[in-house]
Amino acid sequence: MDGVIYTPEQLKREVEYFLKQDAFVFDVESMDGVIPGTRGIPTQNQIVWLSLSTYGRNIIIPMGHPNGNNLLRKGFRKKNPETKKMDWNPAVYDAPPKQMRPSEVFAILEPLFFSDLIKGAHNAPFDVISIAKYLGGRIIPGPIFCTLTMQWIKDENIGQFSGGPRRPVKKDLKTLTSWYYGVKYDHNEVGKCIELHPFKDVARYALLDSAYTWLLLRKFRRSIPEEALQAIWELEQAVTPVVCRMGLVGAPVDVQAIRELDVYLTDLLVGIETRVYQAAGKQFNIGSWQQKQDILYKPKTEGGQGLKPTRLNKSGKLKKQKGIPLSIRDYSTDKDALDDFVGNPLVDVLLEYSEIDKLRSTYVRAYLGVEGDSDKPCLIFNGRIHTDLVQYGTVTGRFSSRAPNLQNIPNPESELGSKVRGLFRAPEGYRLLVADYAQMELRILASMIGYGGLYDGFMAGIDAHTQTAVLVYNKQEEFAKDPDYMKHPENMWMRSAAKTLNFAIVYGAGAAKVAATIGISVEEAQQLLDNHKVAFPEVYEFRDKIMALARSRRKSPYIRTILGRKRRVWEVLRNVAEIEAPKLPWYEPQKHQAAVRSVISRGERQVFNSLVQGSLGDIIKLAMVRMDKVLSEDAVKNPGREIQMILSVHDELVLLCPEDRVAEGSAMLLEAMIGKEIQDLIKVPLDIGKIAVVQRWSQAKE
DNA sequence: CAATAGAGCGCT
């Protein structure tokens, strides 16, 4: 097949050609590495094909594909006696052609990957981390252009239930190729499992992957500046190598403690399980909410507890709204619902069970994996867990984190939560440096307004919740006499309520939600909100201004974050005629959808929240780029004593630092997060408090 | 049997 590279001589000639261009793209096809189930894990997988494209050139480099072109025996499925699942017994092909070894290939490609050319890939971190293994564990230098991220910059709503023009359903390469070029080339899902396919099919597939990625790169390079998205793209472009480095580095964990916690929680659950069955009078599946409904809410004559539920689950609320009669299936069994029945022996023990079961399955079992089940591989490699920090993972500009998600590790406030968070631990001789922006969303809001109560408070060094408490509860005199007034135990409830109120403003919560959160009546909550409006009128004026601005973009209502990122929300439009009805396969356009008050209101909340949440996303991404730059320079000067950035949790960064360098590391972190470039973006003083220097992540909030 | 929806719950 044309373009397939078999020899070093061929490859060297290609590298010469590529080096004369200003950009290229590449794509990796991989199989399981040494450990089963690692094909999708870029730190562990094995690269079998590499394809590269640039102007007028596409090449494909096989390096260990196991199959020739001729099928000798078809594949079939058989039962795996250990996991009791159906496994593939793979097809057998004749021998493949002689291919280069990965070490040969990457030695020749190194000048290209380490050049200053633009290196593009669709979902670049996967490819970049995959090849890092073959490049001495180094992340290639920028510019790295991730075409998936480029598409997201242009349309953050792909994959969302959203108004606006028709759009592709997903952002993956196959969907975009079909959307933009009307081409479908992967009928047999070759990429899912390349070792099942003949040599020539994979060669074609790999070539088309990089060829179309190249087309996307060229298209997006042209179109991103057209929408004045160049500045935010430059930030995102700089973020990609940082994400790659963090993914490669991973977060260190206490493996022994994870195993012990598994045993501990399992023992705990076994005991609770028998207490559940005793209290219920029978055995059932505790993980099943339907069975819980039956046992809790059916009358005692039918073997239930006869509890009278009041809280509805989501579909229950929908039915009630539509006037459809409710059944037992519509009542919630979540924590809030069960809290209504605290004191009931079954309920008490069920609450205990769910908390522990959640932590064990999500944070312990998932990390350890299931022996022999390649769908559930152990996620710990050399004592580290490598999350996939997804740069394009949200509509607002934040990161998301997956496989596993390290942005939802339990709080250390509860004992069990602390045990779980404490699993993330600096190795011997190292410390974790943990810093988070204090009340950053409110600072951003205050800065954008530029005056008023929040602004004045921050300027005076008063924290936002205290300031809100003073103003909504009219305690100005007391506070003037005693700056610690709100910190007195008997007054803390005011600050705590004010904190809820501040969240309510940022999220757009109503009185009912505020009441439920604080634990007061709806009337009292409404009073608080009214007081807030009187005390902080500028917040509401600002909100109205933002909404008018968004709506003034009549075809596509949007706001821009502090660094110019767009969030488009068509639902804020009041006039349905202004909406181009989406015609997606999974989206039934509703003619009057946008005229529904609740839909407009949700849109308004999204617009307002995106302004601050998205701006914080911008800022932490900028801080990470700054941090990474300093760390890279530092690494050259301090070989073997490197400081590493390992986690980013929305407003928090975590570094791993040799213990004799914590002062340096802390200073670097401080400068990266609130140094001049960052502070200049925000009119009120920024604050990251005291950087925590800890052994375990759980100790950071103490 | 595999894929999907819903509930529920962890986080900022």
Next chain:
DNA sequence: AAAGCGCTCTATTG
């Protein structure tokens, strides 16, 4: 009428 996520489990559907 609380913004933004991802994961696990069960039950249902094709």
